[in-house]
Amino acid sequence: MDRYARWNALLELLAESGRVTVEDAADRLDVSQATIRRDFDQLAQQQMITRTRGGAVANGVSYDLPLRYKSAKHSAEKQRIGEAAANLVVPGTVVGLNGGTTMTEVARALAVRPDLNTSGEGAQLTVVTNALNIANELLVRSRMKIVVAGGVVRPQSFELVGPLGGALLKEVTLDIVLLGVDALDVDLGAAAHHEGEAAMNSLMVARAKRVVVIADSSKLGGHAFARICPIGQVETLVTDSGAPSSVIQSFRDAGVHVVCA
Known part of the structure; x- marks a missing residue:
């Protein structure tokens, strides 16, 4: 396990329990206690955690970890989901994309589809996004038309939020929006941890x-702070095969078409 994968695992442990000792972390990650102490010290220097005698505690923002620490989680599932979601896009349309690790995989899958990158009449795809990393992925990999909503950058997700971006989104029409969420529930709808991101996503x-x-299946049936939209506005859910059949059926019963990658 490399350093960044180890840091990701430590942050996940802290997000779950709020507190972890050096001894427990070393046992769970199968590394030395000296390695864990160095990891805790380095994470504390970045203000990701707070060091305590013999361990560490989570900071108040640990529920919303920066994107670079989330990328290793459920990576295989996210790649499959990204490909399945990209297959729903038709050439020549206008597509909305928000940010997040799963949406990065969607952007990569879109970029390698030859039919979305041709220069023929009506073939070029237009992508509207409020995420800087998504715009960069598409800009360097494809010949699509990229429109970036303005706003203030959130370092955790690289998403732009606020009224500047909202003004642009109110003036465009999207054929389809591919929306990454922090939680999706039949009763509570789609939601995000940050209210600014939720507001931008709601406009899309x-x-x-x-x-x-x-x-991915870890997001289903959960809840997050700010609602994006009710389940009635969701036409399709793209998730992975790890989702329980009962959960999948509850979404289908609510009128949502479910694609399991």
Whole structure:
């Protein structure tokens, strides 16, 4: 396990329990206690955790970890989901994309589809996004038309939030929005941890003809702080095969078309 994978695992442990000792972390990650102490010291220097005698405690923002620490989690599932979501996009349309690790995989899958990158009449794809990393992925890998909503950058997700971006989104129409979420529940709908991101995502939903939620199975049935939209506005859910059949059926009963990658 490399350093960044180890840091990701430590942050996940702290997010779950709030506190962890050096001894427990070393046992669970199968590394030396000296390695864990160095990891804790380095994470504390970055203000990701607070060091305590013999261990560490989570900071208040640990529920919303920076994107670089989330990338290793459920990576195989996210790649499959990204490919399945990209297959829903039709050449020549306008697509909305928000940010997140799963949406990065969606962007990569879109970029390698030859039919979305041709220069023929009506073939070029237009992507509207409020995430800087998504725009960069597509810019360096494809010949699509990229439109970036303005706003203030959130370092955790590289997403732009606030009224500057909202003004642009109110003036465009999206054929389809592919929306990464922090939680999706039949009763509570789609939600995000940060209210600014939720507001931007909600505007994308309002401007889209079709709403497709992209979420791995760990996000299903959960809840997050700020609602994006009710389940009734979601046409399709793209998730992985690890989702329990009962959960999948509950979404289908609610009228959502479910694609399991």
